[in-house]
Amino acid sequence: MGTFIQLVIDGLAMGSIYAALALAIVLVNQSTGMINFAQGGMAVLSAYVSYAFLGMGVPLILAIAIAVVISFALGAVVERLLMRRFEGGDPDTAVVVTVGLLTLITGVCGMIWSYNNLQFPSLFPGDSFPFLGAAISWRSLGTFLVIAAIMVLLQLLFRKTKIGLALRAVADNPRSSSFSGLPVGRLLMVGWGLAAALGAVAGALVAPRLSLTPGMLDGALVYALAAVILGGASSPIGVVVAAWLIGVLENLGAVYVPFIGHDLKIAVPFILLFVVLLIRPQGLFGRKTVVRV
Template sequence: MSSQFIQLIVDGLASGSIYAALALAIVLVYRATGLVNFAQGVMAVFSTYIAFTLWRAGLWPIAAILLAVGVSLVFGAGVERVVIRRFERGSVATAIVVTVGLFVLIQGISGAIWSYNPLTFPSLFPLSTVKIAGAVIGVRSLGTIAVLVVVVVLLQLLFQKTKLGLALRAVADNPESGSLLGLHVGRLLMIGWALAAALGAIAGCLVAPQVFLTPSMLDFVLVYALAAIITGGLDSPVGAVIAAWLIGILENLASAYLPVIGDDLKIIVPLLAMFIVLTVRPQGLFGRKELVRV
């Protein structure tokens, strides 16, 4: 196995980890409400701008990011309580249009407050490199992968080992039955949106040091995240993570070994993955097939 191949794999896992963080946020909202939140990316950017503001105010980068993640919890809960709750039990098409409206609104607010000029965001990880099996791997790539692994483990512990996690799963599977069991459905849905916003903030803070911070910074990541959840399964957090990693690896390999694709056309990889999976297995690689009784 060549050192270049190993480097491409690790860098692909790092890119896929960023896609996976945003994909997890979208899956959380979908499992709680049956709604795909197209505003997830701009909500993450808004939280990243908050981290940037706190950093410029004098906080250490890690402290600024952690505080911004805390603020994003409140932000996500507020969006669900004030806006989304009015449409959750109505038409799905109307709710989706509302999230698209939120996309435009929040992106405009971010531009109005912080301008559309690109800003430099501090990196959590040093720009140094390490050698692994002859490949030169960036510490930032390894750090990004580590952050996602920690997030996935924490989410798994939350949903499998805590009462809150069990309640969230019950409401996601059947809100009517959860309500009959005495669960506060509205409050749990709000918590689901809050957790999703926090995950989005983490994704934004991982992306921002690698590109310039702008209101549209995560638009391309949203495309990859949607591709990951469609490929892995809309109702499968683990599937979204695995699909995001696969997409990250495959696009890196394609851009390196297929000259016809290169860096300019590697967006074809997630689109092709979506097309193939939707053709062969519409529910996604790890999704559950819905059975309708008639």
């Protein structure tokens, strides 16, 4: 029983890493209607910015706060100067641009800070405490609680606030929103800025666990995208639950299903994804899209 609980706890901790990135992807999607493949690279860049300020003697909390502000500005600038040229056109073109942006950011980080593993300090203590025969680290628990809080805040943002509703309206129909008097361009910049700021928080949470490298979120990005599809791109709660589910099932499958093991555990979330999409194409918590003709 202790082994089972430990696997579940470790799966929730790893799922929280996927969820951190998935929430930023959902934020861009809810604000602009597109999937941003560069989100992982922007999160890594923000983690390096925090690391640079740490090297100057700035306290960890303050360094992360500065990185969040810089990331917000960077996200807004990227939308204004780059992505706006492709918005409203072929969605596939915009997606390819974000893939290119991911490659560019990763290369810039490697050029400036090298590709060596760097140690990034954690916001939470590194020791553990016992629970039902398992060991729970304060770092994993802290990451879990932060992600849960961000999930609730994002849900409230998009459901209960004027700016959240405006962001959703712009993502759904920019032209109609413009006719209604909404500042579409400004709202798109805010959406990208908020997603980049959330990415900064994600980078600060993930870097202590994975070690800071330019490609530290490449693998997590795949799982995050799976969580977005599985949970529903319109639901912050859905993607977090899906990310936790992926992390837990991946761990349990690796130990309790002999033919999977640790080598094939990456297939577990995609098998789950295939089964769910056959039943609910919009994802577990997503909304059906109604097209009127």
